[in-house]
Amino acid sequence: MLEAITDTFEVMRDAMPVLMKGLQMTVLITIISLLIALVIGLVFGLFSISKNKVLRAISTVYVNIIRGTPILVQILYIYIGIPAVTDLRFSAFAAGVIVISINAGAYLVEIFRAGINSIDKGQMEAGRTLGFSYGETMRIIILPQAIKRMLPAFVNQFIVSIKDTSLLSVIGIGELLMSGQSIYSANFKAFEILTLVGILYFIIIYTLTLFSRWLERRMDVS
């Protein structure tokens, strides 16, 4: 019995270096993708509240397509589908970043839109009345207030995207789950390795969840 437990720990300890590499990849892809997604979310979020019908339509179509299809399909589409009919080739890493970015971006569009709409109309009017342009009022007056309110939702999207990166294992990116798979296909200790993989995801995600809740509480106070 005791031997079985020490065995388990040994398996886990030996797996740690590779898993930590995988975890690094998971975090790296998530951070790069989220940064790109923030830009996408801001731009298409502004489209979605614009007076221009065409811009609004572009934003709606983008959001609906991404939210209306499974992310696994999107991954295969970018990595295998598009190269099958064009000369475009993506490395697995690039394909992963693209998919997570446009996927998180679509959800951030809604977060930006809701955040900006939550700011009282009088703020825009006050800014415009002073002589600021629409863009200046957005940048100086509306967005600083809106982004503060959006912070908990940003952190939640970060959590969702971290989980989504595990799907990138299907195109062979060495993120956390893929690293685990490569270990247990060699040592056949699937139970121990997957438990450890789960624990590593959990630690990161739960920490972020607590952070997000803390942010939400702080918002309520102010």
Next chain:
Amino acid sequence: MIKIENLKKSFGKLEVLKDINVKVEPQEVVCVIGPSGSGKSTFLRCINRLEEPTGGAIFIEDTNITDPKNNINKMRQKLGMVFQQFNLFPHMTVLNNITAAPKRLKGISEEDANKIGMQLLEKVGLEDKAKVYPDNLSGGQKQRAAIARALAMEPNIMLFDEPTSALDPEMVGDVLEVMKDLAKEGMTMVIVTHEMGFAREVADRVIFMDGGYIVEEGDPEQIFDNPQHERTKAFLSKVL
């Protein structure tokens, strides 16, 4: 100073302003009164194009502000506006609320802007609130800060939309005092108000609006003591 010709404004099918003609002379104080829903706010908001007029023309110092060729952002710098709900920027200190526009739009240095800001705060009696955030001010203080913010762009004309309607009664006096000072200094002002006493005391001219028209206008004595139209009489008998 302001010349409004055949101004019309509709929201969809609802025609709110039907045919408004007004002239405001330099240094004149004009108070606009009338029942709720008569189009007073819409009228005021058309003057700085917060509402896009559906007809007519508005000239500010001979520039047609309804002409899309004219830069509305530049023209608005000359038109201060004060709202019923203050609309201070909650993420900036009171001083920054005041200095944000002159710094960014007029390229005034931080130091000079702060100096101007402090002078304005002194003028409205809030010099000790410079570093405070708007959430920590009373309603009357907020409105005085909002007036200071509008003045910081050195406008030629100030527009007020019921500046005291959201205030507790004991706060109204301070705000009206600041506005009286402005009138004495010769600021051109258009004020939508329910404060009949204030209108009588400060206005050079009172405009009574009802149903999207200017029903009657004249100096305060004429309007308040000797109204000519039935609708003016009916309105005044309710509010006085």
